[in-house]
Amino acid sequence: MSLNPDKKILLLLALFIGMLISCDSKRVYDENIIVENNSWNVKNKLTFDVTISDIRQRYNVYLKVRNGTDYPYSNLFLFLNTVCPDGSVSRDTLELTLADYDGRWLGSGISSVKFSKFLFQEAFQFKQPGKYRFEMEQAMRVKELKGIRDIGLRIESQ
Numbered sequence: 817m818s819l820n821p822d823k824k825i826l827l828l829l830a831l832f833i834g835m836l837i838s839c840d841s842k843r844v845y846d847e848n849i850i851v852e853n854n855s856w857n858v859k860n861k862l863t864f865d866v867t868i869s870d871i872r873q874r875y876n877v878y879l880k881v882r883n884g885t886d887y888p889y890s891n892l893f894l895f896l897n898t899v900c901p902d903g904s905v906s907r908d909t910l911e912l913t914l915a916d917y918d919g920r921w922l923g924s925g926i927s928s929v930k931f932s933k934f935l936f937q938e939a940f941q942f943k944q945p946g947k948y949r950f951e952m953e954q955a956m957r958v959k960e961l962k963g964i965r966d967i968g969l970r971i972e973s974q
Contacts, residue, residue: 844868844875848968854884856954856961864950864969868942873973877937879952880968883914885928887963890915893955896936901946909955910936929965939974 840846849862868875881892892912899905912934915921923930942948950969954961 842972842974843970844973845969845971847970848880848882848966850966851964854963854965856964856967858954858956858959858961860953862952862967864952866948866950866969866971867946868948869945870973871942871945874939874941875937876935876972876974877940878970878972879910879912879934879936880966880970881912881914881923881932881934882965882968883923883930883932884963884965885921885930887914889956890917890919892964895953895955897949897951897953899949899951901944901948910934933970 845864845866847864849864851860851862879894879896883892890913892914894910894912896908896910897905898908912932914923914930914932921930923932925931952967952969954964
């Protein structure tokens with residue numbers, strides 16, 4: 817059976833899209849929030865709302881940072897509030913290392929923008945089904961934190 821060129825293109829496009837979707841089959845949630853003007857104000861909470869339905873599943877939770885090479889520090893301190901469906905809140909203080917002691921950026925990227933991904937929780941099991949809210953605040957003791965492009969949250973099933 818021979819397909820006309822239009823049908824071949826549609827078939828190839830469908831196969832390509834299917835491959836893209838299947839390559840990220842563990843993704844439960846993956847979102848980035850762009851930091852306006854690459855300057856993160858200390859009062860600006862970045863909020864991620866995630867619905868978890870399967871509490872038997874174990875998850876890996878990652879924090880993602882995209883920074884410019886103009887970022888003046890080697891690390892990033894964050895406050896992370898996790899608001900559970902029942903309203904209870906846990907608060908973590910995290911240090912994310914973005915550069916080594918010699919000032920070399922640890923993230924990937926070949927230009928002036930670097931991307932880093934940090935494992936926050938491994939094999940984590942959510943206790944309740946429902947909507948979780950993750951709130952991130954910069955905790956660097958400066959009012960305006962320059963050089964941060966975006967912050968992200970990724971949750972994968974194991």
